[in-house]
Amino acid sequence: MDGLAQQDGSAVSVPNVGEIMQQIAEHKGCGTSGGSGKASCGSGAGAGDLPTEIWEKVKNHPCYSEEAHHHYARMHVAVAPACNIQCNYCNRKYDCANESRPGVVSEKLSPEQAAKKVLAVASTIPQMTVLGIAGPGDPLANPEKTFKTFELIAKTAPDIKLCLSTNGLTLPDHVDTIAGFNVDHVTITINMVDPEIGAKIYPWVFYKHKRYTGVEAAKILTDRQMLGLEMLTERGILCKVNSVMIPGVNDKHLVEVNKAVKSRGAFLHNIMPLISAPEHGTVFGLTGQRGPSAQELKALQDSCEGEMNMMRHCRQCRADAVGLLGEDRSAEFTTDKIMAMEVNYDLESRKAYQAQVEEERIAKVVAKQEELSTLAGEMSDIKLLVAVATKGSGLINEHFGHAKEFQVYELSTAGAKFVGHRRVDLYCQGGFGDEDSLETVIRAINDCHAVFVAKIGGCPKGDLQKAGIDPVDQYAHEFIEKSAIAWFKAYLDKVNSGEIEHVVRGDAEIRQGALISAA
Amino acid sequence: MTLKIIASQCTSCSACEPECPNVAIREKNGTFIIDPKKCTECIGHYDVPQCAAVCPVDDTCVIDTSYPRYQPAV
Numbered sequence: 087m088d089g090l091a092q093q094d095g096s097a098v099s100v101p102n103v104g105e106i107m108q109q110i111a112e113h114k115g116c117g118t119s120g121g122s123g124k125a126s127c128g129s130g131a132g133a134g135d136l137p138t139e140i141w142e143k144v145k146n147h148p149c150y151s152e153e154a155h156h157h158y159a160r161m162h163v164a165v166a167p168a169c170n171i172q173c174n175y176c177n178r179k180y181d182c183a184n185e186s187r188p189g190v191v192s193e194k195l196s197p198e199q200a201a202k203k204v205l206a207v208a209s210t211i212p213q214m215t216v217l218g219i220a221g222p223g224d225p226l227a228n229p230e231k232t233f234k235t236f237e238l239i240a241k242t243a244p245d246i247k248l249c250l251s252t253n254g255l256t257l258p259d260h261v262d263t264i265a266g267f268n269v270d271h272v273t274i275t276i277n278m279v280d281p282e283i284g285a286k287i288y289p290w291v292f293y294k295h296k297r298y299t300g301v302e303a304a305k306i307l308t309d310r311q312m313l314g315l316e317m318l319t320e321r322g323i324l325c326k327v328n329s330v331m332i333p334g335v336n337d338k339h340l341v342e343v344n345k346a347v348k349s350r351g352a353f354l355h356n357i358m359p360l361i362s363a364p365e366h367g368t369v370f371g372l373t374g375q376r377g378p379s380a381q382e383l384k385a386l387q388d389s390c391e392g393e394m395n396m397m398r399h400c401r402q403c404r405a406d407a408v409g410l411l412g413e414d415r416s417a418e419f420t421t422d423k424i425m426a427m428e429v430n431y432d433l434e435s436r437k438a439y440q441a442q443v444e445e446e447r448i449a450k451v452v453a454k455q456e457e458l459s460t461l462a463g464e465m466s467d468i469k470l471l472v473a474v475a476t477k478g479s480g481l482i483n484e485h486f487g488h489a490k491e492f493q494v495y496e497l498s499t500a501g502a503k504f505v506g507h508r509r510v511d512l513y514c515q516g517g518f519g520d521e522d523s524l525e526t527v528i529r530a531i532n533d534c535h536a537v538f539v540a541k542i543g544g545c546p547k548g549d550l551q552k553a554g555i556d557p558v559d560q561y562a563h564e565f566i567e568k569s570a571i572a573w574f575k576a577y578l579d580k581v582n583s584g585e586i587e588h589v590v591r592g593d594a595e596i597r598q599g600a601l602i603s604a605a
Numbered sequence: 606m607t608l609k610i611i612a613s614q615c616t617s618c619s620a621c622e623p624e625c626p627n628v629a630i631r632e633k634n635g636t637f638i639i640d641p642k643k644c645t646e647c648i649g650h651y652d653v654p655q656c657a658a659v660c661p662v663d664d665t666c667v668i669d670t671s672y673p674r675y676q677p678a679v
């Protein structure tokens with residue numbers, strides 16, 4: 087697909103913030119290839135037609151595109167345990183369910199401990215470029231702790247981007263402070279714009295020294311969220327919106343939410359599935375409210391995509407996870423270990439490392455462009471999904487049995503488009519070839535025609551084939567998109583020659599439960 | 606009189622601490638406690654006890670009946 091043709095040309099002429107936001111959203115595929123696959127200017131890490139400062143803001147941010155997620159890492163620190171609203175999908179014994187997963191407890195840190203941790207991690211993992219403050223709790227219900235942490239980090243590690251996630255209730259009160267700290271982007275969790283629906287999600291909010299309940303509470307919340315969003319985009323701060331998809335409660339309504347936030351300048355919308363196992367003790371968990379299936383989630387994301395860029399790669403990592411992709415190295419950075427560490431923050435070596443990463447990213451885009459050109463002229467309505475086992479860097483470089491997640495790409499004659507990921511949390515754990523866990527993997531990628539891996543054993547290979555999923559290991563250690571396109575071309579050839587018949591596959595399951603490190 | 610925090614239910618989220626107009630709440634041994642000498646039930650400050658209104662766990666910040674009612678100074 088020629089992504090540039092899809093770009094909103096009108097966004098170039100007037101330098102108004104809203105339009106620039108749109109432009110970035112359209113543009114995030116440039117030099118990247120994950121995301122929506124919309125733009126594909128092929129110029130690698132270049133700024134293209136974007137104002138340099140904004141491109142600089144977004145290009146290394148793992149939360150903006152799947153592709154950046156392969157090369158850069160973010161970490162969250164839990165310094166803000168208090169919250170000022172109650173969500174039915176959250177049990178505050180555990181982490182906030184917004185940006186992390188319920189059922190997991192993060193280590194609470196003081197701002198000083200958090201700052202030290204960030205420096206320690208950034209010195210060890212040069213890919214670490216983004217610090218977020220998210221759950222448990224609401225960072226803006228704990229403004230002193232949140233801003234103290236930002237202040238300490240901005241002093242020592244000015245190259246680290248700061249971001250925060252909030253429920254938005256007190257956001258309007260803090261917009262100026264946020265702007266003052268040069269916060270790079272703010273995520274607001276917005277699950278509704280209709281208080282009637284909100285009342286089913288939020289039992290109460292604590293606002294201006296009072297507890298409000300029901301529709302009244304939801305009305306306050308949505309008003310404050312919309313105001314906060316407008317104030318931020320007015321000041322040129324990037325805003326991402328997270329929404330939790332709750333079937334039967336707000337699933338259809340999220341299309342409205344999408345319109346409302348887009349019109350107020352949000353540049354990315356992340357729709358996440360509700361996670362609600364009864365053992366998490368959340369209201370939804372206990373009432374048996376189910377989460378969406380993979381197909382339901384994708385259908386909703388697709389229906390919003392015409393409106394604006396969707397973010398499909400969020401893994402809802404545990405809030406204090408550290409590392410790339412599904413990897414979690416937080417065990418190396420416990421409070422005790424950090425406090426004992428000598429930290430030497432070396433800005434120069436971090437820069438050198440990142441320059442090398444940029445080169446890799448360009449090579450990958452070039453490879454994809456070349457392969458894509460071989461698809462030119464192919465005509466077919468076939469669209470299918472494939473799963474990929476990867477450790478990052480945009481390569482097929484993970485062993486089937488070691489994969490904690492699979493990335494899912496949608497293939498068509500337009501190319502390969504990243505549409506999501508499926509967690510399978512170590513099928514290998516129970517011993518290789520463990521039947522039940524293989525079952526889990528198959529259920530998680532049941533909607534895929536093929537799975538690309540670096541290596542796979544004979545047994546699982548046979549079982550996958552039986553389930554109708556083609557295990558592909560011939561592209562081991564090659565670029566994901568280039569390989570997927572090559573495979574797709576061969577697939578089309580076989581369909582055209584009548585060698586195989588194209589069949590549509592069924593739905594897949596979204597794994598419930600917390601993403602806990604394998605370590 | 607004063608409010609007290611039922612320690613076994615407290616999640617240590619700290620939400621109550623900054624809301625108290627009398628700085629009566631602090632952390633102790635992993636949970637939060639109210640200093641009965643400082644707590645005024647929020648009388649004279651707010652309509653409802655702030656700690657109880659913000660606490661995510663119902664019936665965790667409750668009236669401690671072992672103390673006499675708080676008498677606002679006249």
Ligand code: SF4
Pocket residue numbers: 148149160185186399400401402403
């Ligand atoms: S929680 Fe989501 S947005 Fe944040 S780092 Fe993980 S995947 Fe990215």
Ligand code: SF4
Pocket residue numbers: 607608624625626627628629630639643644645646647654655656657
């Ligand atoms: S009732 Fe009011 S004064 Fe007493 S501890 Fe709670 S917040 Fe403080």
Ligand code: SF4
Pocket residue numbers: 610614615616617618619620621622637656659660661662665666
């Ligand atoms: S608000 Fe409630 S749960 Fe949180 S620290 Fe105070 S008493 Fe404990």
